[in-house]
Amino acid sequence: MFTFSAVTSYLMDIVFNIEIVMLIVGLYRIMLSDPGFVRCDSSYHEMPVRSPLNEDEAHIEELEPSTHPTQQESHAEEGLIVRRGRYCKYCDAYVNGFDHHCPAFGNCIGEKNHFFFVLLLIGFVISEASYVACASQFAARFQTIDEVKRVTSASRSLAISTMLFSLFQVLWQVVFIMWHVYCACFNIKTDEWINWKTYPEFQVQIISDAGLPQTDLQFKNPYDKGILRNLKEFLTAKG
Numbered sequence: 001m002f003t004f005s006a007v008t009s010y011l012m013d014i015v016f017n018i019e020i021v022m023l024i025v026g027l028y029r030i031m032l033s034d035p036g037f038v039r040c041d042s043s044y045h046e047m048p049v050r051s052p053l054n055e056d057e058a059h060i061e062e063l064e065p066s067t068h069p070t071q072q073e074s075h076a077e078e079g080l081i082v083r084r085g086r087y088c089k090y091c092d093a094y095v096n097g098f099d100h101h102c103p104a105f106g107n108c109i110g111e112k113n114h115f116f117f118v119l120l121l122i123g124f125v126i127s128e129a130s131y132v133a134c135a136s137q138f139a140a141r142f143q144t145i146d147e148v149k150r151v152t153s154a155s156r157s158l159a160i161s162t163m164l165f166s167l168f169q170v171l172w173q174v175v176f177i178m179w180h181v182y183c184a185c186f187n188i189k190t191d192e193w194i195n196w197k198t199y200p201e202f203q204v205q206i207i208s209d210a211g212l213p214q215t216d217l218q219f220k221n222p223y224d225k226g227i228l229r230n231l232k233e234f235l236t237a238k239g
Helices: 010-032 069-077 114-141 147-186 190-194 227-235
Strands: 086-088 093-095 100-102 107-109 203-207 213-219
Touching (some): 010 107, 010 114, 114 147, 147 190, 147 227
Antiparallel strands (some): 100 107, 203 213
């Protein structure tokens, strides 16, 4: 474990190490957790998923009809439930509420672990900010260049370099957290935002004055129910 007990308070040292332990546990959990996989065979890998425009109209969404109706029916009979399911090529599976595939964790972020993913990001920011505070105190306290203090001087250089790295991590992770909070407030997924032109439910065709449809498409989020309802849905997603 890291320790800055020589220059920081004993309580700060304990809190920082507890944060590290919690992050390790959180990483282990999110790397092995089920993000909301929908188990289906390879015949569904390239099949688009239809989602209702309003949850009041339907509570269960099914895969759109394909050239294999008998297989579709068999999966429906087995109780296959897809809620805004998208296909992840890395995990080779559909994921309910798919947001993105996180290469850092080697797992998808979906309906069941999206909230926990945001909590883990916040934990990273808090831990890294704590490290920056401890490392800055350490570097400020040991500024000697005395020959007797060569080891301390090397430790100070290491503390400064890792402090700068942690500070950079905090900056981009805060932006990342803000993005996911925005997505939660407006009930939109990262994948849907980036690839909305491939999902029909997000497309509104612009009609010209002459009454002829134009080729341009306008984005419209059919899942936005207002910030409060969106946040409630995000926080109460089954994990």
